[in-house]
Amino acid sequence: MADCITCKNKNCLINKNSTDPRLADFLKNKHTIKCKKSQQFIMEGTPAHGLFFAYEGKVKVVKTGVNDREQIVRFAKDGEIIGHRGGFGSSKYYSISAQALEDSTLCYFSKEDLKNILLNIPKLTFDFMLFYADELSESETRVRKLAQMSVRERVIDTLLFMDRKFGSTDQLLNIRLSRKDYADYSGTTEEQVIRILSTLKKEGLLNAKGRKLGILDFETLQNEISKHTYSPNS
Amino acid sequence: MADCITCKNKNCLINKNSTDPRLADFLKNKHTIKCKKSQQFIMEGTPAHGLFFAYEGKVKVVKTGVNDREQIVRFAKDGEIIGHRGGFGSSKYYSISAQALEDSTLCYFSKEDLKNILLNIPKLTFDFMLFYADELSESETRVRKLAQMSVRERVIDTLLFMDRKFGSTDQLLNIRLSRKDYADYSGTTEEQVIRILSTLKKEGLLNAKGRKLGILDFETLQNEISKHTYSPNS
DNA sequence: GTAAAAAACTGCTTTATAGCAGGAAATTTT
DNA sequence: AAAATTTCCTGCTATAAAGCAGTTTTTTAC
Numbered sequence: 160m161a162d163c164i165t166c167k168n169k170n171c172l173i174n175k176n177s178t179d180p181r182l183a184d185f186l187k188n189k190h191t192i193k194c195k196k197s198q199q200f201i202m203e204g205t206p207a208h209g210l211f212f213a214y215e216g217k218v219k220v221v222k223t224g225v226n227d228r229e230q231i232v233r234f235a236k237d238g239e240i241i242g243h244r245g246g247f248g249s250s251k252y253y254s255i256s257a258q259a260l261e262d263s264t265l266c267y268f269s270k271e272d273l274k275n276i277l278l279n280i281p282k283l284t285f286d287f288m289l290f291y292a293d294e295l296s297e298s299e300t301r302v303r304k305l306a307q308m309s310v311r312e313r314v315i316d317t318l319l320f321m322d323r324k325f326g327s328t329d330q331l332l333n334i335r336l337s338r339k340d341y342a343d344y345s346g347t348t349e350e351q352v353i354r355i356l357s358t359l360k361k362e363g364l365l366n367a368k369g370r371k372l373g374i375l376d377f378e379t380l381q382n383e384i385s386k387h388t389y390s391p392n393s
Numbered sequence: 394m395a396d397c398i399t400c401k402n403k404n405c406l407i408n409k410n411s412t413d414p415r416l417a418d419f420l421k422n423k424h425t426i427k428c429k430k431s432q433q434f435i436m437e438g439t440p441a442h443g444l445f446f447a448y449e450g451k452v453k454v455v456k457t458g459v460n461d462r463e464q465i466v467r468f469a470k471d472g473e474i475i476g477h478r479g480g481f482g483s484s485k486y487y488s489i490s491a492q493a494l495e496d497s498t499l500c501y502f503s504k505e506d507l508k509n510i511l512l513n514i515p516k517l518t519f520d521f522m523l524f525y526a527d528e529l530s531e532s533e534t535r536v537r538k539l540a541q542m543s544v545r546e547r548v549i550d551t552l553l554f555m556d557r558k559f560g561s562t563d564q565l566l567n568i569r570l571s572r573k574d575y576a577d578y579s580g581t582t583e584e585q586v587i588r589i590l591s592t593l594k595k596e597g598l599l600n601a602k603g604r605k606l607g608i609l610d611f612e613t614l615q616n617e618i619s620k621h622t623y624s625p626n627s
Numbered sequence: 628g629t630a631a632a633a634a635a636c637t638g639c640t641t642t643a644t645a646g647c648a649g650g651a652a653a654t655t656t657t
Numbered sequence: 658a659a660a661a662t663t664t665c666c667t668g669c670t671a672t673a674a675a676g677c678a679g680t681t682t683t684t685t686a687c
Contacts, residue, residue, distance in 0.1 A: 224537055230537035233533075244530065279515060295525055
C-alpha cells in the first residue's frame with residue numbers, strides 16, 4: 160500500500176509507469192488517506208490541490224444540481240483516478256464532489272508533483288491523455304443516452320453497467336447503491352427507479368436479496384436497450 | 394495555411410508548440426482538406442486513421458441515435474480538434490461523426506505521426522491532456538444539464554452557449570443552425586425547439602432575421618437558468 | 628435489543644414533453 | 658421566375674415522467 164511498485168492495481172496509471180527511475184522521488188511524496196463509508200473527500204468548487212487515486216473501495220463522483228437532485232457523473236474503483244484535472248488544468252477548483260460508497264483507501268498526489276513528472280515523462284503523460292480521451296468518449300455516450308433513452312431504458316442500462324464495472328457474485332451485483340443513487344446516475348427520480356426495479360422483479364429479470372440487486376436475465380435486458388447500443392462505444 | 398508556424402489560430406495545440414524544432418518533420422506531413430457545407434468528413438464506426446483540426450469554418454460533432462434523432466456532442470471552430478482520440482487511443486474506430494456546417498478547411502495528421510510526436514514532446518502531450526480534461530469537464534456538465542434542466546431551460550442554455558462560442562454581430566448569432574440542430578444539441582425534438590423559440594420571440598427575448606437568431610435580453614435569459622449554473626463549470 | 632431514522636414502496640394526480648397532421652414560409656434547384 | 662424541396666410553424670392529442678402523500682420495511686444508532 161505504501162509502495163506503488165508492488166501495488167496490486169495494475170491498471171493504475173502510476174503503477175504502470177512506476178519502474179521509471181524518474182518517478183522515485185515523486186512516489187515518496189504520495190499520501191495515503193482512509194475514508195469511511197459516506198465520507199465526502201472532494202467538495203465541488205473548493206480549490207484543487209491535487210489528484211486522488213482509489214486504492215481500495217468504491218467511490219461516486221457527483222455534480223451538484225438543483226433541489227435534491229445530484230448527478231452522479233461516474234464511479235471509481237481500485238486504481239482509478241478521482242478529481243480529474245486536480246488543479247493542474249485551466250480551472251483551479253474541483254468541478255465535482257466525490258464520496259466513498261464503502262470504506263475506502265485513497266492515494267493522493269499534489270498537483271505540483273504531478274505537473275512536474277507529467278512534463279518530464281511523456282509516456283506517463285500520454286497514458287493520462289488516453290485516460291481522459293476515453294473518459295470523454297464515455298461521457299459523450301452518456302450525453303446521448305440521457306437525451307434519447309426512456310427512463311426504463313436508462314435504468315436497465317445502469318444495471319448492466321454496474322455488472323460490467325463491478326461484476327456480480329452469486330447473481331448479485333458487487334455494489335450496494337440506494338435507489339436515490341440509481342436515480343442520480345440514470346437521470347430520473349427515486350420513485351421512478353423504485354417503480355421500474357419492482358416491475359423488473361415481477362418480470363423475473365431482476366433479483367433482490369435484501370438491498371442487493373442481481374441481474375437474472377441479461378439477454379432480455381440487453382435486447383431491450385440494444386437499439387441504442389449498436390454504436391462502437393458501449 | 395500550409396504553414397503551422399504562421400497560422401492565425403493561436404489557440405491550436407499544434408500552433409502553440411510549432412516552434413519546437415522536433416515538430417519540423419511532423420508538420421511537413423500535414424494534409425489540408427476543403428469541405429463543402431453539409432459535407433460529412435468523419436463517419437462514426439469507421440476506422441480512425443488520424444486527427445482533424447478545424448482551420449477555418451464551423452463543424453458539428455454528432456453521435457448517431459435511434460430514429461432521426463442524433464445527438465450533437467460538440468461544435469468546433471478555428472483551431473479546435475475534431476476526431477478526438479483519432480485512433481491512437483484504445484479504440485481503433487471513430488466514436489463520432491463530423492459534418493461541416495459551412496464551407497470549411499481542415500488540417501489532418503495521421504495517428505502514426507501524432508503518436509510519434511506526442512511520445513517525444515511532453516509539453517505537447519501535456520497540452521493535449523489538458524484539452525481532453527477540459528472537454529471532459531464540459532461534457533460532464535452537459536450530462537448534468539441534460540438530466541436536470543427542463544426543455545425550455547436547455548434551449549435557452551444552448552442559445553447562450555452559441556453566443557459564447559461563436560459570438561454575435563448586430564444582435565445576431567454568428568452561426569446558422571436548423572431547428573433540428575438546436576433540438577439535437579438540446580436533447581429534444583424539432584417541434585419543441587420551434588415552440589420555445591417562437592415563445593421567446595413573443596416575450597421579446599429573442600430576435601429573428603430570416604433564419605438567423607439573435608439574443609435580445611441576455612440578463613433575463615441568464616436569470617432563468619441561473620439556478621443550474623452557479624457551479625464552477627459554466 | 629429497542630428506538631429512531633432512513634430508505635423503499637404504492638396509488639393517485641399533475642405536468643411536461645413528445646408525436647402527429649396539415650399548412651405556411653423559406654430556400655434551393657431547374 | 659417557377660417548381661420542387663426543405664424547413665418552419667401551429668393546434669390537438671397521447672403518453673411518459675414527475676410530484677405528492679401515506680405506509681411499510683430496512684438500516685443505523687444508542
